[in-house]
Amino acid sequence: MRKIFILLVAILSGAVQLHAQGYQITIQLKNYTSGKLYLAHYMGKATYLADSADVSQSGQVILKGKEKLLPGIYLVVLPGKQQYIETLIDKHQTFSVSIDTTDLVRKTVYKNSPDNELFLSYNRFLAEQEALSRGIQQQLAAAKTAADSAKAAPLQKELGDKIQQFRSNFIKEHPGTILATMFLAMKEPEVPKEQPKGDSLFGYHYFKGHYWDNVDLQSDRLVRTPILEGKLAKYFNQLVAPVPDSIIPECDALLARTRKSKETFKFVLWWLTYQYETSPYMGMDAVFVHLVEKYYVAGDAFWLKEDQLNKIIDRAYALAPNLIGKQAAQLDFKDTTAHLQSLYKTPGKYTVLVFWDPTCGHCKTEIPRLDSAYQASWKNKGVSMIGIKTEGTQDEWLKFIREHNLKGWVHGYEPQAATNYRRLYDVYSTPMIYLLDEKKKIVAKKLGVEQLQAFLDRNTAKKDNAKL
Template sequence: MRKLFVLLIAIFLVHLQLQAQGYQISIKLKNFTGGKLFLANYMGRTTYLADSADVSATGEVVLKGKERLLPGIYLVVLPGKQQYIEALIDKQQVFSVSIDTSDLINKTVYKNSPDNELFLSYNQFLFQQETLSRNIQQQLKAAHTAADSAKALPLQQELGKKIQDFRNGFIAKHPATILAAIFRAMKEPEIPKQPVGEDSSFAYRYFKAHYWDEVDLESDRLVRTPILEGKLKKYFEQLVPNHPDSIIVDCDAMIARTRKSKEVFKFVLWWLTYNYESSPYMGMDAVFVHLVEKYYVAGEAFWLSDEQLNKIVDRAYTMAPNLIGKQAAPLEFKDTASRPLSLYKTQAKYTVLVFWDPTCGHCKTEIPRLDSAYKASWKSKGVAMIGVKTEGTQQEWLAFINEHHLSGWVHGSDPQSAGNNYRRLYDVYSTPMIYLLDEKKKIVAKRLGVDQLQEFLERLTTKNTAARL
């Protein structure tokens, strides 16, 4: 019993010692007698500075810190920032490496780092395949016909099989390593033969259902690699239907998979939030609002300061009233003769609501284009035009209307004086801001240019005509 107690104490002390050590990477550079060396880490596909140190006159440099580095793929960037090597960081964070810039692949030597010795062997294997890879590229470059390109296909398949065989063999021999976790995540589901009775969507459904099977989302190992972001990007761009409701369901399911790792949860929630807040596709702001309301408002974004959190929540609350399908907020304004008008008193099959500024350069181009499209096509489709001035003087506004003959519009100004918080309710942070409303003043489209709006109205009218037949 005493021996067991002593052993447990020894293990505990070693554990504390390892924690106290943090990390220490000793590097020996050939042909360098000064400069600064940098250590960077991936965060998704982007790299961030993790540490730096000066190179001594003998070409030696030590990177060290009291806190352990989070696992992942790191870049050791040599002085001058023209060359670098990739290194793996996982459990063993005290090691040394000798780097010879004349051959970064074959003359780099690690000590006390089994993970990086294995990683180096993989990179050396890839280096050996470069001749075959170059032959393939040369054939493709010289190809003039589809038949010429087809001749390179067997070589591509051969190269792909050799690399995958290497990775599979590595996973079998070293299953617990970080490199095995990376290789597993890089694999894609192999679709079995379609069962009898299944329809043509079987392959898609199987691939999507098993897409995350080999991806380790329960540890932090993949966050600081390009792999996880690449998997997320492909999944949500190619496998999830491009509709807010479908995306929201898959976002929640994806986040649920990350609950055992704070770092994975943090990265996935951040990636989804940023991706859909900045999406160029109309309607995706609904996904952003959902994520903020469900996770940020609930206090789960533990890494944010109160100020950062408030900015994100405020942005979502600004977007929420003007999502596609929402009822447009009441809007009171005054016409060119200062008579009171209201959005809801303008009856039309469709309403194009434009917030614009007569002094805005973009508005000076787009407003006449909107008017031309309205007179040429939209008016006959039952479209009403409402233009609301946001900036500029009354004289500038009236002069622009007269100069460009904007007849047939409902022109409004001074919406703020009527007590409307129109900038928040309609998210007017730039001009022109364009909304398309239906007969009941529900938002059916927004932030469209003239050409996009033309296509959208044509699709709507065609759809409505077909529905009546």
């Protein structure tokens, strides 16, 4: 399926207009007399173009605009797009920089940009540590005994500790700077060594509870860096239980903390919406629907045009009726003999409802596999199979059923599409598979044969144990 949020990337990267004096960055390049230089910025882990200009015969480039750039880490991409330097943009946006491509770290010089002078000193420190790290890696590669490796391991840890110490000292010595803000955000909570006895989850709860303490969510400074997206990914992928009932309140709580920064709110809401609209895990569409209903319908997605907003809302409304736990929509259809059948009149402890197309390549593989599992196992568990034709001719459909001996199924089609099943069951591709319980409530969807088998084995075992 073509994902709705692909079209939002360009919108997300658009700068909010600010009434300010603008920016002017003068760049002097050594060994360049032509070409085009680009200024890009991070948006999460991706990068987007912010400005560009031609290189003069004297190697000079002037980038300027009437409105200030939003703060963050920008990339000065040299002609040919093979080399770049990272540059900090914050409050002071009129400065100059001299770049020598023979050594981008040691020979770059800034003027009238205290933030970048500090950033450059950090990058030079990192370059020194990386040189030491390479030496340690070579030592490890040449190690012949465990004792040799043991000697190198503490050195590697010492380097890591030195970097952390550099950042901690920087935060104390340069509070309020954009680099200090980034270092604080990168710092993870330190779990107390003394922990309550008998509480094996204390460390997890402490780490999770203090995860956002040092992250500036009330200004725009972290949006145009890779840091905020990294923090979001770790929190929601590793620390939050992967079920909608846990994810939804976490989304709301985090978004509430971003309200003072339009850019941070916009990015976090976009990231969460995209994360759960495109999630490969079953049931995550409930999070997407919640976010759309609470924020997009309410008009909080201020950056979207009306037609873009309507596409997102329509997508959520299409998903809402068939979320996990919802009652399956009524479905009437004709069987292979043109007799009227109904989903709710088809008994079964479970019902596997499959929308499929006899001309679809994936269906040609999956439908026989579903039937094999049904004949070998599911039939004995009280499972009913309902297959609904979505495309293909009547002859192609009947021929496929005969050739693959799909016995025991209730086969159906809807010649007039009177029940609007495509919308009610979000049938945008085939095969589309739903698992319904005895009362025709949706308990799983979009599962493969192996996943369905595991789900049915697990749940029928639970029911059998409950009877004992």
